[in-house]
Amino acid sequence: MLKGEHITKDFGGLRVLGDVSFEVKEGLIFGLIGPNGAGKTTVFNIISGLLKPTSGRVTFDGRDITNRPPYEITGYGISRTFQNIRVFREMTLLENVLVGMHRLFSYSAFSMFFDLPKKRSEEKDLREKAFEILSIVRLTEKADLKAESLSYGEQRKLELARALATEPKLLLIDEPAAGMNPAETEELMEEIVHINGKGYTICLIEHDMKVVMGICSHIAVLNFGELIAEGSPDDIKANPEVIEAYLGKEELSA
Amino acid sequence: MPELITSFWQTYNTLFYTVFVHGMLALSIYITLSCGQLSLGNAAFMGIGAYTAALLTMKAGAPFGISLIAGGFLPAVVALIIGIPTLRLSGVYLAMATLGFGEVVRVVILNMEITGGSLGLNGVPLKTELWHLILVMGILIYFFIKLRNSRFGRILEAINEDEVAASVMGIRATYYKVWAFAIGAFIAGVAGGLNAHFTFFISPREYGFEPAVDILTFAVLGGTRTLWGPLAGSTILTILPELFRFLGPYRLALNGIILVLVVLYLPNGIVNRDTFTNLKRFFKKEENA
Numbered sequence: 001m002l003k004g005e006h007i008t009k010d011f012g013g014l015r016v017l018g019d020v021s022f023e024v025k026e027g028l029i030f031g032l033i034g035p036n037g038a039g040k041t042t043v044f045n046i047i048s049g050l051l052k053p054t055s056g057r058v059t060f061d062g063r064d065i066t067n068r069p070p071y072e073i074t075g076y077g078i079s080r081t082f083q084n085i086r087v088f089r090e091m092t093l094l095e096n097v098l099v100g101m102h103r104l105f106s107y108s109a110f111s112m113f114f115d116l117p118k119k120r121s122e123e124k125d126l127r128e129k130a131f132e133i134l135s136i137v138r139l140t141e142k143a144d145l146k147a148e149s150l151s152y153g154e155q156r157k158l159e160l161a162r163a164l165a166t167e168p169k170l171l172l173i174d175e176p177a178a179g180m181n182p183a184e185t186e187e188l189m190e191e192i193v194h195i196n197g198k199g200y201t202i203c204l205i206e207h208d209m210k211v212v213m214g215i216c217s218h219i220a221v222l223n224f225g226e227l228i229a230e231g232s233p234d235d236i237k238a239n240p241e242v243i244e245a246y247l248g249k250e251e252l253s254a
Numbered sequence: 255m256p257e258l259i260t261s262f263w264q265t266y267n268t269l270f271y272t273v274f275v276h277g278m279l280a281l282s283i284y285i286t287l288s289c290g291q292l293s294l295g296n297a298a299f300m301g302i303g304a305y306t307a308a309l310l311t312m313k314a315g316a317p318f319g320i321s322l323i324a325g326g327f328l329p330a331v332v333a334l335i336i337g338i339p340t341l342r343l344s345g346v347y348l349a350m351a352t353l354g355f356g357e358v359v360r361v362v363i364l365n366m367e368i369t370g371g372s373l374g375l376n377g378v379p380l381k382t383e384l385w386h387l388i389l390v391m392g393i394l395i396y397f398f399i400k401l402r403n404s405r406f407g408r409i410l411e412a413i414n415e416d417e418v419a420a421s422v423m424g425i426r427a428t429y430y431k432v433w434a435f436a437i438g439a440f441i442a443g444v445a446g447g448l449n450a451h452f453t454f455f456i457s458p459r460e461y462g463f464e465p466a467v468d469i470l471t472f473a474v475l476g477g478t479r480t481l482w483g484p485l486a487g488s489t490i491l492t493i494l495p496e497l498f499r500f501l502g503p504y505r506l507a508l509n510g511i512i513l514v515l516v517v518l519y520l521p522n523g524i525v526n527r528d529t530f531t532n533l534k535r536f537f538k539k540e541e542n543a
Contacts (some may be wrong), residue, residue, distance in 0.1 A: 048422055074424035086419040088412050090527075098405075099412045103424045105405040112404040113397060119404070166424055 007056035031216035079168035089148040100165025274387035278445035280472035280484030290414035295352035298359035299329035301461025303443025325447030333439035374457025477523020
């Protein structure tokens with residue numbers, strides 16, 4: 001479904017990604033893991049169009065999406081969340097989701113100004129739909145609160161809901177467990193499996209291996225901008241290079 | 255008694271008219287601020303509108319309504335043309351670019367023959383009446399209220415809060431920013447046209463750097479989170495210097511002092527989103543007591 005081919009990214013003289021290739025298969029949960037600073041978020045930024053790769057290309061459903069602007073890529077069916085939560089803090093939960101649904105609205109400025117039936121019915125229908133999306137992450141009771149009043153974990157869920165509102169085929173989730181306690185993390189992972197069960201393909205970034213092992217069917221490991229391993233969770237757990245990247249090389253005792 | 259009212263009106267009607275015009279200008283910058291863009295070009299747009307409308311009525315004998323609409327459209331078209339390259343800029347860079355644009359407009363007006371150069375245009379027919387101002391202001395307030403809870407209002411606010419997040423929601427930010435900029439220019443242009451038709455005389459000086467900053471001040475003082483903020487700000491800053499006439503030339507310093515105090519103690523402006531809820535709560539308490 002999503003393919004990255006030989007992606008390289010340099011920032012000035014610094015190589016952040018070197019010849020990274022991967023494939024995300026439809027319907028599965030794909031995990032992209034690696035220690036902090038390995039270049040995982042850079043991969044997401046390139047997929048979602050926020051950064052241009054120095055070389056290499058990204059294709060989605062066979063279409064070349066390299067160097068396309070973010071709003072266009074969202075239109076093709078890729079949506080994402082951010083590691084440092086970026087909900088619209090001063091808007092209500094419902095409004096956040098409605099912004100995500102923005103491509104589904106079609107009424108004109110003229111309809112807006114004269115409050116025509118088209119505007120009213122569209123606003124009403126899509127508000128109902130926004131409620132449904134909020135119910136996926138179980139936040140309907142708070143629909144009219146401002147996003148900034150939510151807890152950290154709830155804001156992450158809201159961000160997921162907002163990403164779902166764009167009607168993606170592929171959902172990119174960036175370190176959902178960052179800054180959350182183990183209980184919250186577990187709940188969120190269940191949420192992600194639940195969303196995957198509804199037919200969304202998911203690509204998940206995580207630096208904590210334990211978190212993703214249980215839910216991903218395929219994992220790629222990134223270290224210092226290079227792909228060092230790829231395979232099923234069991235393959236990854238047994239891979240000596242991965243163990244080295246995470247735990248460091250064993251010192252030879254004399 | 256009626257005599258007193260008549261003489262009061264004769265003395266202060268220009269001030270009253272100016273309150274309306276300043277309110278429109280404050281709203282013209284509010285729409286660009288509401289998608290996070292700091293534009294200092296609105297005085298220039300007002301100038302383009304004022305000269306366009308005045309020249310149409312004076313030289314072409316166009317009906318007032320036509321002149322006004324043309325005075326709105328020309329600045330809007332100019333805004334679309336200059337907005338496409340400049341609105342990729344943000345923050346201070348956009349402010350500088352629009353300020354530069356304002357200077358260009360001022361110098362062009364200063365050197366053109368049809369505009370009367372530095373002498374300005376004298377004898378613009380007095381056509382603006384109070385009901386024109388009330389009507390235009392009413393339409394604007396209605397427009398901004400409708401905008402707030404529509405898809406367009408939400409898009410502008412999303413861009414304002416986080417442009418990157420908005421772009422991955424599928425929003426083409428530059429497109430909406432350019433339109434907001436053009437609508438702001440249209441409003442400023444109409445305000446300029448209305449203004450020209452009651453001041454009798456217009457000159458390039460009225461559309462330079464100082465008014466550009468004044469317009470921004472209206473919005474910052476009043477608050478940029480609701481449409482009532484800029485209106486409150488412009489009204490206060492227009493009337494205050496009149497109330498403090500006894501201070502002589504120092505009265506203009508008062509505006510500066512108020513601005514400093516507001517920025518220090520009410521950084522969100524005089525009217526913000528919580529103002530109305532707070533007021534309601536306050537009155538409820540009074541009733542209960």
